[in-house]
Amino acid sequence: MNNEKHILTYKDDVNLKRGDIIEPSLIEAIERSSLYVVIFSPNYATSRWCLDELVKILECTKKYGRKMIPVFYGGVTPSHVRNQEASYADAFVEHKAKFPNDEAKLENWKAALKEAADTSGFDSQVTTYVLMVFFKRVYWPESHLVKEVTKRVLEAIRPNSSPITEGLVGIESEIEAVDKxxxxxxxxxxxxxxxxxxxxxxxxxxxxxxxxxxxxxxxxxxxxxxxxxxxxxxxxxxxxxxxxxxxxxxxxxxxxxxxxxxxxxxxxxxxxxxxxxxxxxxxxxxxxxxxxxxxxxxxxxxxxxxxxxxxxxxxxxxxxxxVPGLDEEKALQLFSFYAFKKDQPPDEYKERCEKVVAYCGGNPLALRVLGVAFYKKKLDLWDMKLEKLRTLHKKDIQDLLMISYNELSRDEQSAFLDIACFFNHESYDFVTRVLDEDLVTNLADKSLVGIDYSKGKIEMHVLLEDLGQDIVEAETDPQKRTRWWEVKDTLDLLAKNKVNIEFIYISFSNSNYLY
Structure with missing residues (x-):
């Protein structure tokens, strides 16, 4: 159903053994989720992991104002969960025997179950029950319950003000134009x-x-x-x-x-x-x-x-x-958001900000990257950065981005080039096994690399990717060039030259150069 309605879901590890301690990755997933659906099955309370997960979910509902939808399934009723009855009573007998000196944790679990049971949700016995026909109960199939839960989820994730455009300056007017x-x-x-x-x-x-x-x-x-x-x-x-x-x-x-x-x-x-x-x-x-x-x-x-x-x-x-560039007002607003975390710059910075905005030509990517570069910089440093901007004779966005690149440390520059040449769209876990994770997160903080946590991938904007590859390709002497990624160029190089290469990364999936 989540595929049919295009709802992005996270399902916890079905292979995790009952009683295992809740994984850090699951805690992170709970923190990032906007809605929680908790299925209370007969065996739910037997798992310490599930109970810890429930405590964390309820903590996030209070901390972030999110919603939780409980589903009481397989004969479990809200009363069983609220009062720890039936299989839930048996489960807590086992927990008490296993953790005799941890009464506080047991009480914390019980409080979480009571709070969840008092939350409006779905009782499968009620939801699937239709009516009495000739003294016989008639039930909807379980698919009806799934549809009802999905309907509730869709209603919950469609707030009055769309979060899609939140923080995207100038996007609403463009959406209206395209809607027409x-x-x-x-x-x-x-x-x-x-x-x-x-x-x-x-x-x-x-x-x-x-x-x-x-x-x-x-x-x-x-x-x-x-x-x-x-x-x-x-x-x-x-x-x-x-x-x-x-x-x-x-x-x-x-x-x-x-x-x-x-x-x-x-x-x-x-x-x-x-x-x-x-x-x-x-x-x-x-x-x-x-x-x-x-x-x-x-x-x-x-x-x-x-x-x-x-x-x-x-x-x-x-x-x-x-798709037009932003007008001066919206461009200033976007730049200010990244440079000052406000809609408008402080008065003493406004003139300088207007100069930066003029150079960016309404390009949101340039405004965002330069906004991060100017963030928390004092006035005298702003003047130095603006002086660099004045030396540019072209409004080429890559020249603007080079300012941020040149201010990276040597190690950060190396990581930036590696991602641009080899690791864009790759798994975050894979990249951080090859590159220092702190370097990757530093680049993300400076808006030079994106991290898509929902997909677990590194996502660098194509413009920044082109910038990095252009920097490497500018090393015109083949014997001094440090990175190679095109199959033909690399094979020709190895055949004709003796070189010291730092990194070669080649995908042969669509190549005609297989041997």
Missing amino acids: LLETDPQRNRVIGFWGMPGIGKTTLANSIFQKIDPDVFEGRHYIPDFAVQLKTKTVKDLQNELFKVLLRDDNPQDIAFGHKLSRLRRLRAFVVIDDVTSASMQALEELLDWKFCNLFGPGSRMILTSTNQQVLINACQEVHQ
């Missing part, structure tokens, strides 16, 4: 393109719109991030199977005949976003969708493509929306 494009010809399929320079906010806008789409309106939704990047490690068939799996809600779409899949898709109202389409990836896009954009999905379907190449979108879309 999406609402045009509601019974016909439409493909909309988002075009603009790197860092201007195309991906942010596309993601914001995708997140706010009502899943009850579109029967299938799918988001493909970093399309051009994914093609380096995945085949078109891989991406197509992922697309069909999500839209058709089928775990094994490859087992279905292609013609049958197309037939099902043409009856489906879908919403699909494909981010970062390049001229080089256009052929793959044609293969992915059979280039039948308007006929592939059911009536009223919508697709958004993002690209820095306007011609790519003109050829593929009915309408292209240019």
